[in-house]
Amino acid sequence: MRILSGIKIAVIAKIILVSLALAILGLLMQSAFMNGDVQIGSFLAVAMVLIALIYFTKISIPMKFFLPGLLLLITFVVVPVVYTVSMAAYQYKTGNKLSKPEALAMLQKSDAFAQVPTEPRYDLKLGWCDGKYGDAKPVAGPICALVTDYTTDKYFLATADKFTVVPKNLVTFSKLGLPNGVTQTGAQPAWEEFYPDEYATYDKLLNATRFKYDKPGMFMKAEGYSVMAVYAARITYDSKADAFTDIKTGAIYKDNGKGNYANTKNAKDVMTPGWRAVVWFDNFVALFTDPSISQPLISVFIWTLVFATTTVITQFALGLLIAIVLQKKIKARWLYRSIIILPYAMPSIMSILIWGGMLNTDFGAVNNLISLIAGHKIHLNWLTDPTLARSAVLLVNLWLGFPYFYLISSGALQAIPAELTEAASIDGASGGQTFRRITLPLLMQMLTPLLISSFAFNFNNFNLIFLLTGGGPRDVLGGASAGATDILISYTYNIAFSKGTENFGLASAISILIFVVVAAISLYGIRRSKVLETFA
């Protein structure tokens, strides 16, 4: 007897798979909510509901096929695009990465008071006073610090409210001579050290405690479990005015609307950390008005267009040429085809790095070969001369990309009916005329979408530029902030991740600019070639 029919097996398999997916998503959702990532957690919750709804009901059969792709599309395409667009409207850079409440809390904690350099740093033992110790340990209570000034051999007990000088004869010491207790006599409170586990338990309370000090305007704060430092207020915060005042100088720091509290009399004097502030179109405006960005941007944009266009034309031309040549029956054609595909088969990162070594001015194989042919030593600065570096970038990209065009051109050539070329030949057309009037137009109709996608890919060909030239050469001493071979995406990377500073807001704005340019050019190309009509 069959225990399970085929349908039952399928249902059980579905239950297991969907359950696993829901379990994993549930785990991720739980962890997202625990980390405070409410948006991610909510998205995962909605995804779980949708999955359960679609796969356990008959609400929509097509959605059973579309849902995984749809969720992945939203996760990996829509969300990053929306995030990039929204980040472009923010002041989001080094020093401006927190939310305003986080930054404010940090400023109030770290800048509100400063150590008093003229006061000594004391040794510290943590414990409890007034009998709040021993076997009946308090759940919570005032932490009592036994403070030692070894320079003067003086001892104090301090809580948040009380500062008591302890005569030395009431202090008990360990065998190592370290204070380990205070004897209770009259008004003198007793003191007993923390049990070991209490350090960990009361760390947060200790961090929040300001111990009383015997000088006006000052207090003590634990710096670990063995150091006590003296602090005084440095700035005050007025929550109504949302402003800080420097007690010493009187300078007022107000929200400058760009993610920092800035000195009202010196805009450059800002408090850090700042926060991610909405600056709307400031980053886009900076692209065109800040000379340090706009000037290189124009030249980089032009080179990016030249690079992408030249790359596509040269790769296509060489690939097609080889495809035409190898269409003819020649000896060892399989060998040629295999060799030609090799650059495509090798990881491009390896190829680029090897080319980088081969193009080295002093030790590179390319210069050595040219020297051999010329009969004397030739030093061509392939990677340090602007013109040669651009040539090198195009050359290496040609090497990397022509096999792809060879492959697709070969396929496309075979798809063109032989009758057409034969008819042209019978009509008296030459080989060149047949190619120009029949083969090429048909090829272009088939390959235009691929040419456009290749253009878009090369417009953002970060790997090649980053690994081969690093965007250089760059006239650093002349103040050039972009290199001769920098394309928009590598220039954006430098802005976003250059040494010491990061500017994600500006980089997002440039990314959107790149998207608009690539989309516009692609759309224009598609309309001109009427490719979409063939798919209609």
Place this chain on the structure above:
Amino acid sequence: MFSMKKAAGVSAAVALVLTGAFSVAPADARSKAPAKTLTIWADGQRAPNLIKAIGTLSEQTAGDYVPGYKVDVKGYASFDALKTAIDAATPANGPDIVMGANDWVPALAKDGKLAQFTLSTSAAKNFTANQLGDLSYGGKLYGVPLDINNVAMLTNDDLVQTVPTSFGAMVDYYKANKVSQGLTRGLCVAGGGMSWGAAGVLEALGGAPYAMSGGKAKTTGAPFTVATFANNVKSLLLNSDGTPNGFFTDSDASCKDDFIAGKVPFAIIGNWEWKDYVAEGFDMGMLSAVPGVKAGTFGAGFGSVSGAMLTSFAAQAGDDNAAKSFLNDFFGSAAGAASYEKYEGRPPANKGAAGIASPGLKGFGIAASKASIPQLGTFLNGGAKDTTGLVLGTKAKPGTKGANVPAYWDALPALWTALVSSDSTLRKDPTVASQLFANIMAANAANSVNN
């Protein structure tokens, strides 16, 4: 056949069970003060060495290093991976302490990822003011110095038997032996690159990234005398016709290989790689600072430190004082630093732990003691703007107003290219190039107060 309702019910149950199985149950709030964990992030080299020194989490007993705590060390595959992780860290997942480079301090402090830290009086005695300055930003200290990163010049004892006393003596040797010994260069940078590693060469020739006064970098004025530096470059690195004499080039490519092969008499090497040279039979007694133009003077290289830094996440996790205690009591103490550096093998910043240094490391220590400058990220990382057009240009031909002034890390390699490139089209007049470099560093120094 299963109904869809049943299927949904079964699925929900299975999902709940699986989710529960993967979840971490919340700790029992009534349990008696279990040991807390202090978390340290380090790169793939430091993390295993620190674990060797303090033991794994399971080997430790709570309170071994900090009362009530065990110390968990999390290693990242590489230094860059660690930097990426700390940049992305949040209070929910960030560490209490991170072991990293001193030039991380300005950006991490600005981003609110680091918290101010105070060394105990006894621990403070173990470090120099420069070392503490390396881990400070805006007048606040953020960590404990771990070990010294510096370079020193190694004289190739296969070629030269005594350590040279002046820059000129090295150039003379190179010129005299270039052909007969098949030398590819006289002096090259094998460790640290053409900006960080080559700082000693810049200083030896009379240049500087910033002027120092009383142990502090000056924020005003020129960093060095341009005419002196340019003249030294002309007389020592260039031929009479202005072409480079080949003694020092703008590239560090194949320096190490050439040095080991006996084709370079003097190389600047890093203290993280000296064992490679010992393995090749080189004598670490030939280490020195780069000799200056005047006999007996030396070019100061960067003597920066790596640090164990306190994060702001520690306070948010309720571990702030525990983290401070560990920094003071372990890394700040001679015994703690020595126990770590025994495995790490770098020269300890902690004076009390310096006794563990090997002969190789002692050579670097001697070089650093002859001439060393602090590595100040706020001066070196750039960020200034050329508001007048005169930083990157001249009155006759001003630069773009508002242009970004490059960082030292980009400017010094560019200076070498302008001075000693083999390609004449990339070379600039030594005085012009030196003046531009001086302008850049002066602008960055003036801007350092805003960094």
